[in-house]
Amino acid sequence: MELICPAGTPAAFREAVEAGADAVYCGFRDETNARNFPGLNFSREELRQSIGLARAKGVETFVALNTFMRAGDEALWYSAADDAVAIGADALILADFGLMAYVAEKYPAQRLHVSVQASASNADAIRFLVEVFGAKRVVLPRVLTVQDIARLTRQIDCEVEVFAFGGLCVMAEGRCSLSSYATGKSPNMNGVCSPASHVRYRQDGEALVSELGAYTINRFGPGEASGYPTLCKGRFEIGEVEGYAFEDPVSLDVIDQIDALRAAGVSALKIEGRQRGKAYVAEVVSSLRKALAAAPAERAALVARLRTMSEGQRTTAGAYDKRWR
Amino acid sequence: MQTLPPLLAKPVDIAPLWLVERVARTIFAGVLRAHPDLFERLGDYRRSRYCFSPSDLPLHFTVVPERGTLSVSRRGAAPPAADARVEGPLVVLLALLEGRCDADALFFSRDLSVTGDMEAMLALRNALDDSAIDLPRELGALAGPFSPLVAGTARYIRTRALEGRDATWN
Numbered sequence: 050m051e052l053i054c055p056a057g058t059p060a061a062f063r064e065a066v067e068a069g070a071d072a073v074y075c076g077f078r079d080e081t082n083a084r085n086f087p088g089l090n091f092s093r094e095e096l097r098q099s100i101g102l103a104r105a106k107g108v109e110t111f112v113a114l115n116t117f118m119r120a121g122d123e124a125l126w127y128s129a130a131d132d133a134v135a136i137g138a139d140a141l142i143l144a145d146f147g148l149m150a151y152v153a154e155k156y157p158a159q160r161l162h163v164s165v166q167a168s169a170s171n172a173d174a175i176r177f178l179v180e181v182f183g184a185k186r187v188v189l190p191r192v193l194t195v196q197d198i199a200r201l202t203r204q205i206d207c208e209v210e211v212f213a214f215g216g217l218c219v220m221a222e223g224r225c226s227l228s229s230y231a232t233g234k235s236p237n238m239n240g241v242c243s244p245a246s247h248v249r250y251r252q253d254g255e256a257l258v259s260e261l262g263a264y265t266i267n268r269f270g271p272g273e274a275s276g277y278p279t280l281c282k283g284r285f286e287i288g289e290v291e292g293y294a295f296e297d298p299v300s301l302d303v304i305d306q307i308d309a310l311r312a313a314g315v316s317a318l319k320i321e322g323r324q325r326g327k328a329y330v331a332e333v334v335s336s337l338r339k340a341l342a343a344a345p346a347e348r349a350a351l352v353a354r355l356r357t358m359s360e361g362q363r364t365t366a367g368a369y370d371k372r373w374r
Numbered sequence: 375m376q377t378l379p380p381l382l383a384k385p386v387d388i389a390p391l392w393l394v395e396r397v398a399r400t401i402f403a404g405v406l407r408a409h410p411d412l413f414e415r416l417g418d419y420r421r422s423r424y425c426f427s428p429s430d431l432p433l434h435f436t437v438v439p440e441r442g443t444l445s446v447s448r449r450g451a452a453p454p455a456a457d458a459r460v461e462g463p464l465v466v467l468l469a470l471l472e473g474r475c476d477a478d479a480l481f482f483s484r485d486l487s488v489t490g491d492m493e494a495m496l497a498l499r500n501a502l503d504d505s506a507i508d509l510p511r512e513l514g515a516l517a518g519p520f521s522p523l524v525a526g527t528a529r530y531i532r533t534r535a536l537e538g539r540d541a542t543w544n
Binding site: 088274275324325329 | 415416417419473474475476477478479481482483484487488489492493494495496497498499500501503504505506
């Protein structure tokens with residue numbers, strides 16, 4: 050299986066390549082991708098240089114254009130697709146059907162991947178995207194069990210990529226409006242979930258309080274591992290109970306299911322984290338590269354230390370291993 | 375969490391403020407000269423005022439990248455005014471300056487605390503992470519004929535300070 054690795058800066062890109070990525074995915078420095086954070090992402094020239102570096106090492110580059118076009122401003126997304134193709138992206142990762150249609154019609158030879166943001170999670174949806182837009186690969190939302198994935202891959206005629214490690218999103222990717230509700234901005238339309246402009250942290254005695262817009266998201270006690278200030282990871286009072294209403298601050302890790310995923314027909318494993326630093330990228334990519342080559346019994350030890358770098362310093366197999374079902 | 379060894383912390387603690395400030399300004403100016411790419415990635419946030427507060431030193435370092443200004447103040451009742459502030463052990467702050475540690479991981483583990491304008495803070499974090507700053511090299515460049523000695527000593531101190539930390543970038 051291929052290892053698909055994140056890069057938010059050229060430095061992180063180089064780390065991913067050196068650490069053993071089969072492909073690196075990245076985005077332009079604007080709202081055409083779902084990690085539109087200050088100081089992050091690539092200029093056209095930086096992407097050109099990075100693709101050159103990757104190609105020299107036999108590594109592919111995927112460009113994420115995975116936000117939804119805003120009516121009247123389609124030119125921003127179209128020109129990003131034009132530039133990514135011209136610069137030599139090996140694949141475009143798209144979520145918007147309109148942008149898929151544009152790329153499929155204008156660049157029929159360009160490899161098109163369906164972003165997780167498209168939320169294509171059943172055979173009918175995926176077959177439609179393959180037949181109409183010529184999609185070659187689908188990145189599955191993190192809502193399916195390994196058994197679901199195995200059933201799905203048998204019914205579709207395209208490659209399947211799944212998230213294997215990193216931040217865990219609420220299970221309505223591409224459709225989540227929690228950030229919009231609190232801030233007016235969303236990953237789907239603006240490329241930012243819980244935008245930094247609306248985030249505040251403050252110390253309240255020994256506690257760390259995180260706030261998003263007008264909402265208190267969480268209060269972490271002394272020494273308690275913290276998480277991102279997103280509503281989906283917020284701790285709320287519901288009736289008499291205080292707890293995580295949507296999901297805990299925890300990261301995804303399905304390294305112990307690599308063999309099952311391979312048997313299920315998965316072509317590529319994706320690491321989340323374009324917003325993370327180059328030290329994180331180097332550590333996670335090299336650890337997962339070693340784990341892929343290791344015997345099953347050795348894998349847990351190889352990735353154990355990654356837990357300390359994860360949100361909430363905890364990991365979960367998430368929906369891949371949904372035993373309560 | 376690794377904190378500054380007393381052997382290094384004590385001299386900084388008792389040194390006159392003007393001397394600490396002069397040394398810090400020289401290093402800061404050298405870094406800015408060697409890494410003009412920092413400004414490009416910082417964008418408008420180059421005008422922001424950032425305060426770095428090492429939790430193991432009684433000092434605050436306040437910088438405005440665009441102006442190239444740096445001021446040092448002693449910890450007192452009120453910290454200096456700033457748009458964004460970061461606090462953590464000096465070793466961690468320096469490791470972040472070089473991109474040797476992941477800021478999110480340090481935030482999750484509560485080794486680092488950030489307050490103020492988070493857009494400005496993110497822009498700075500990302501700009502630093504991409505800039506390949508190497509403090510021993512920058513210090514060596516400022517040391518004239520003593521460059522190899524200063525750079526080598528700084529590398530030794532850095533290696534010892536970061537022992538056991540997640541600092542495995544290539």
